[in-house]
Amino acid sequence: MGAGIWGETHASIYNEHVLAEVAAICDTDKEKAQRVADKYGIKEVYTDYHELFQKADFDAAAIVTPDHLHADIAIACANSKRHMLIEKPLATSKEDVYRMVEAIRRNHVRAMVDLHNRWSPPFNTAKQEISSGKLGRPVSAYYRLNDIRWVATDMLPWASKSSILWFLGSHSLDTLRWLMDDEPQEVYSVSHEGILKAEGVDTTDMYMTTIRFRKGGIAQMENGWITPNANSCINDIKFSILCEKGKIDIDASSHNMIQMTTDEKVTTPDILVRNNVFSKCRGFAYESIRSFIDQLSSGEEFHVSLEDAANTSLAILSIFESAETGLPVKVETL
Ligand SMILES: NC(=O)c1ccc[n+]([C@@H]2O[C@H](COP(=O)([O-])OP(=O)(O)OC[C@H]3O[C@@H](n4cnc5c(N)ncnc54)[C@H](O)[C@@H]3O)[C@@H](O)[C@H]2O)c1
Missing domain, CATH: 3.40.50.720 (NAD(P)-binding Rossmann-like Domain)
Structure with a gap:
């Protein structure tokens, strides 16, 4: 469909x-x-x-x-x-x-x-390292996942009926829940409006959200749709997680593996999310969809459960409520 x-x-x-x-x-x-x-x-x-x-x-x-x-x-x-x-x-x-x-x-x-961020090589490796126990329990995390403005103004005809929190925030929040191995208990968010509205797209520009998890971990999550269009990559991604005995840092948008320069612009071609190799779709966008078929055929559990997805949506609804009311909001789970 x-x-x-x-x-x-x-x-x-x-x-x-x-x-x-x-x-x-x-x-x-x-x-x-x-x-x-x-x-x-x-x-x-x-x-x-x-x-x-x-x-x-x-x-x-x-x-x-x-x-x-x-x-x-x-x-x-x-x-x-x-x-x-x-x-x-x-x-x-x-x-x-x-x-x-x-x-x-x-x-x-x-x-x-x-x-599908769970299939992203750097994030999946981070999950494996944290799950091994060698870094101790996660204490705090920071996740910036932004898009260039073009995604809201030109790519998605329905951007004003959605939000950066749904479009990218759902990936950020699911990844944080997964790596912290915990559910958000309370969220506090502030937002900025006006840049996209001035361009005729009736949606919020950016959210900055603080999350307190049930086991005591804390996180900061940044989601915006107003990164300048000349950014070298469609996404602007920065992530770090601090654990009791170590930390992990991820820079997935400026990965330093390939850079292309013309008279107009320097770009970082996508080689992680959805790239083509001899006309075949590759990247972690491919892996997650392929995994659905694999797990459906084998009868094994999916790597994202229905409860994961439902709790991610419920937490995002609390973030909207917090940004609207200016107050911290408790998060409901299934
Ligand atoms: N996993 C990812 O990283 C990723 C990337 C891009 C988009 N998406 C998601 O995929 C979904 C679609 O995004 P898109 O960029 O392809 O949007 P799009 O606007 O390009 O395509 C959506 C299509 O749905 C059709 N449609 C609307 N109502 C319908 C109905 N009742 N029955 C059948 N078709 C209907 C529209 O005519 C349109 O062709 C969104 O939920 C988006 O968030 C996910």
Whole structure:
């Protein structure tokens, strides 16, 4: 479902996976669906997901519609007894989180949310080092995950219906929960508005959030959609985690492995998230989607549970509340 920028990424990955075959594609925009269908040899094209769930023959669906349009499709998918990979975030309202979890559990189907930062080589290595115990317990973390302004003004036609907290904050918060091995207890956030609104995109520019975790760890999370467009990389990523007996620092956007310079700009080509090698999609965006197929086929647990994704969305809703009220807000979990 969804034949946009990321839906095409999903189609290309299923297309090359030996255990997957794409049975059908659905987008309310028929031309978009048909273009992706023609490119990847997908035989059936739908414009209404209800019709797709009734007529098409398949085991699992990928829900790759805009952030605020995952819930109804996921519930229809669960009610049709199909498994699903849902793009992040799981949902953008508390009501939708609980409606989706109820439908998925009642129908005994499997669901993974594509919180793919867990497959990022530096972050996955950090998780392994922390889990080994040699660094001791995490004490504090800092995570900046920003996009250049172009993503909000030009790339996403629906940016004003979402937020940087959903689009990138869901990755940041899931990663912090995972590396701290803990759930947020309380959040306090301040935000800045005006730069994107002046460009006609009705969404918040930036959030700075302080998180207190249940076991005592603390973290600072920065998510903005206003990094200058001339930044050498689409993302601006800086991460550090301090543990009782050591620390880890990650600079994933300026990784110093490749740099390209023209008369106009210096760029850092993406070789981590979604790069092509001999026309095949690679990078950790590929790994997470491939992992969904692998774990679904083997019956093993997904590396992101439904509870992980639900708790990430619930914590982000508390961050919105804190930024609006100016007060610390307790975080609800499933
Ligand atoms: N994992 C990642 O890092 C990553 C990267 C980019 C996007 N995403 C996520 O993927 C999702 C889609 O993002 P995108 O950039 O592809 O957006 P997009 O706007 O390019 O594509 C979304 C598509 O969904 C279609 N659509 C809307 N409502 C529909 C419906 N009811 N039924 C069928 N199709 C419908 C639209 O017509 C559009 O073609 C978002 O949730 C986004 O956050 C994830």
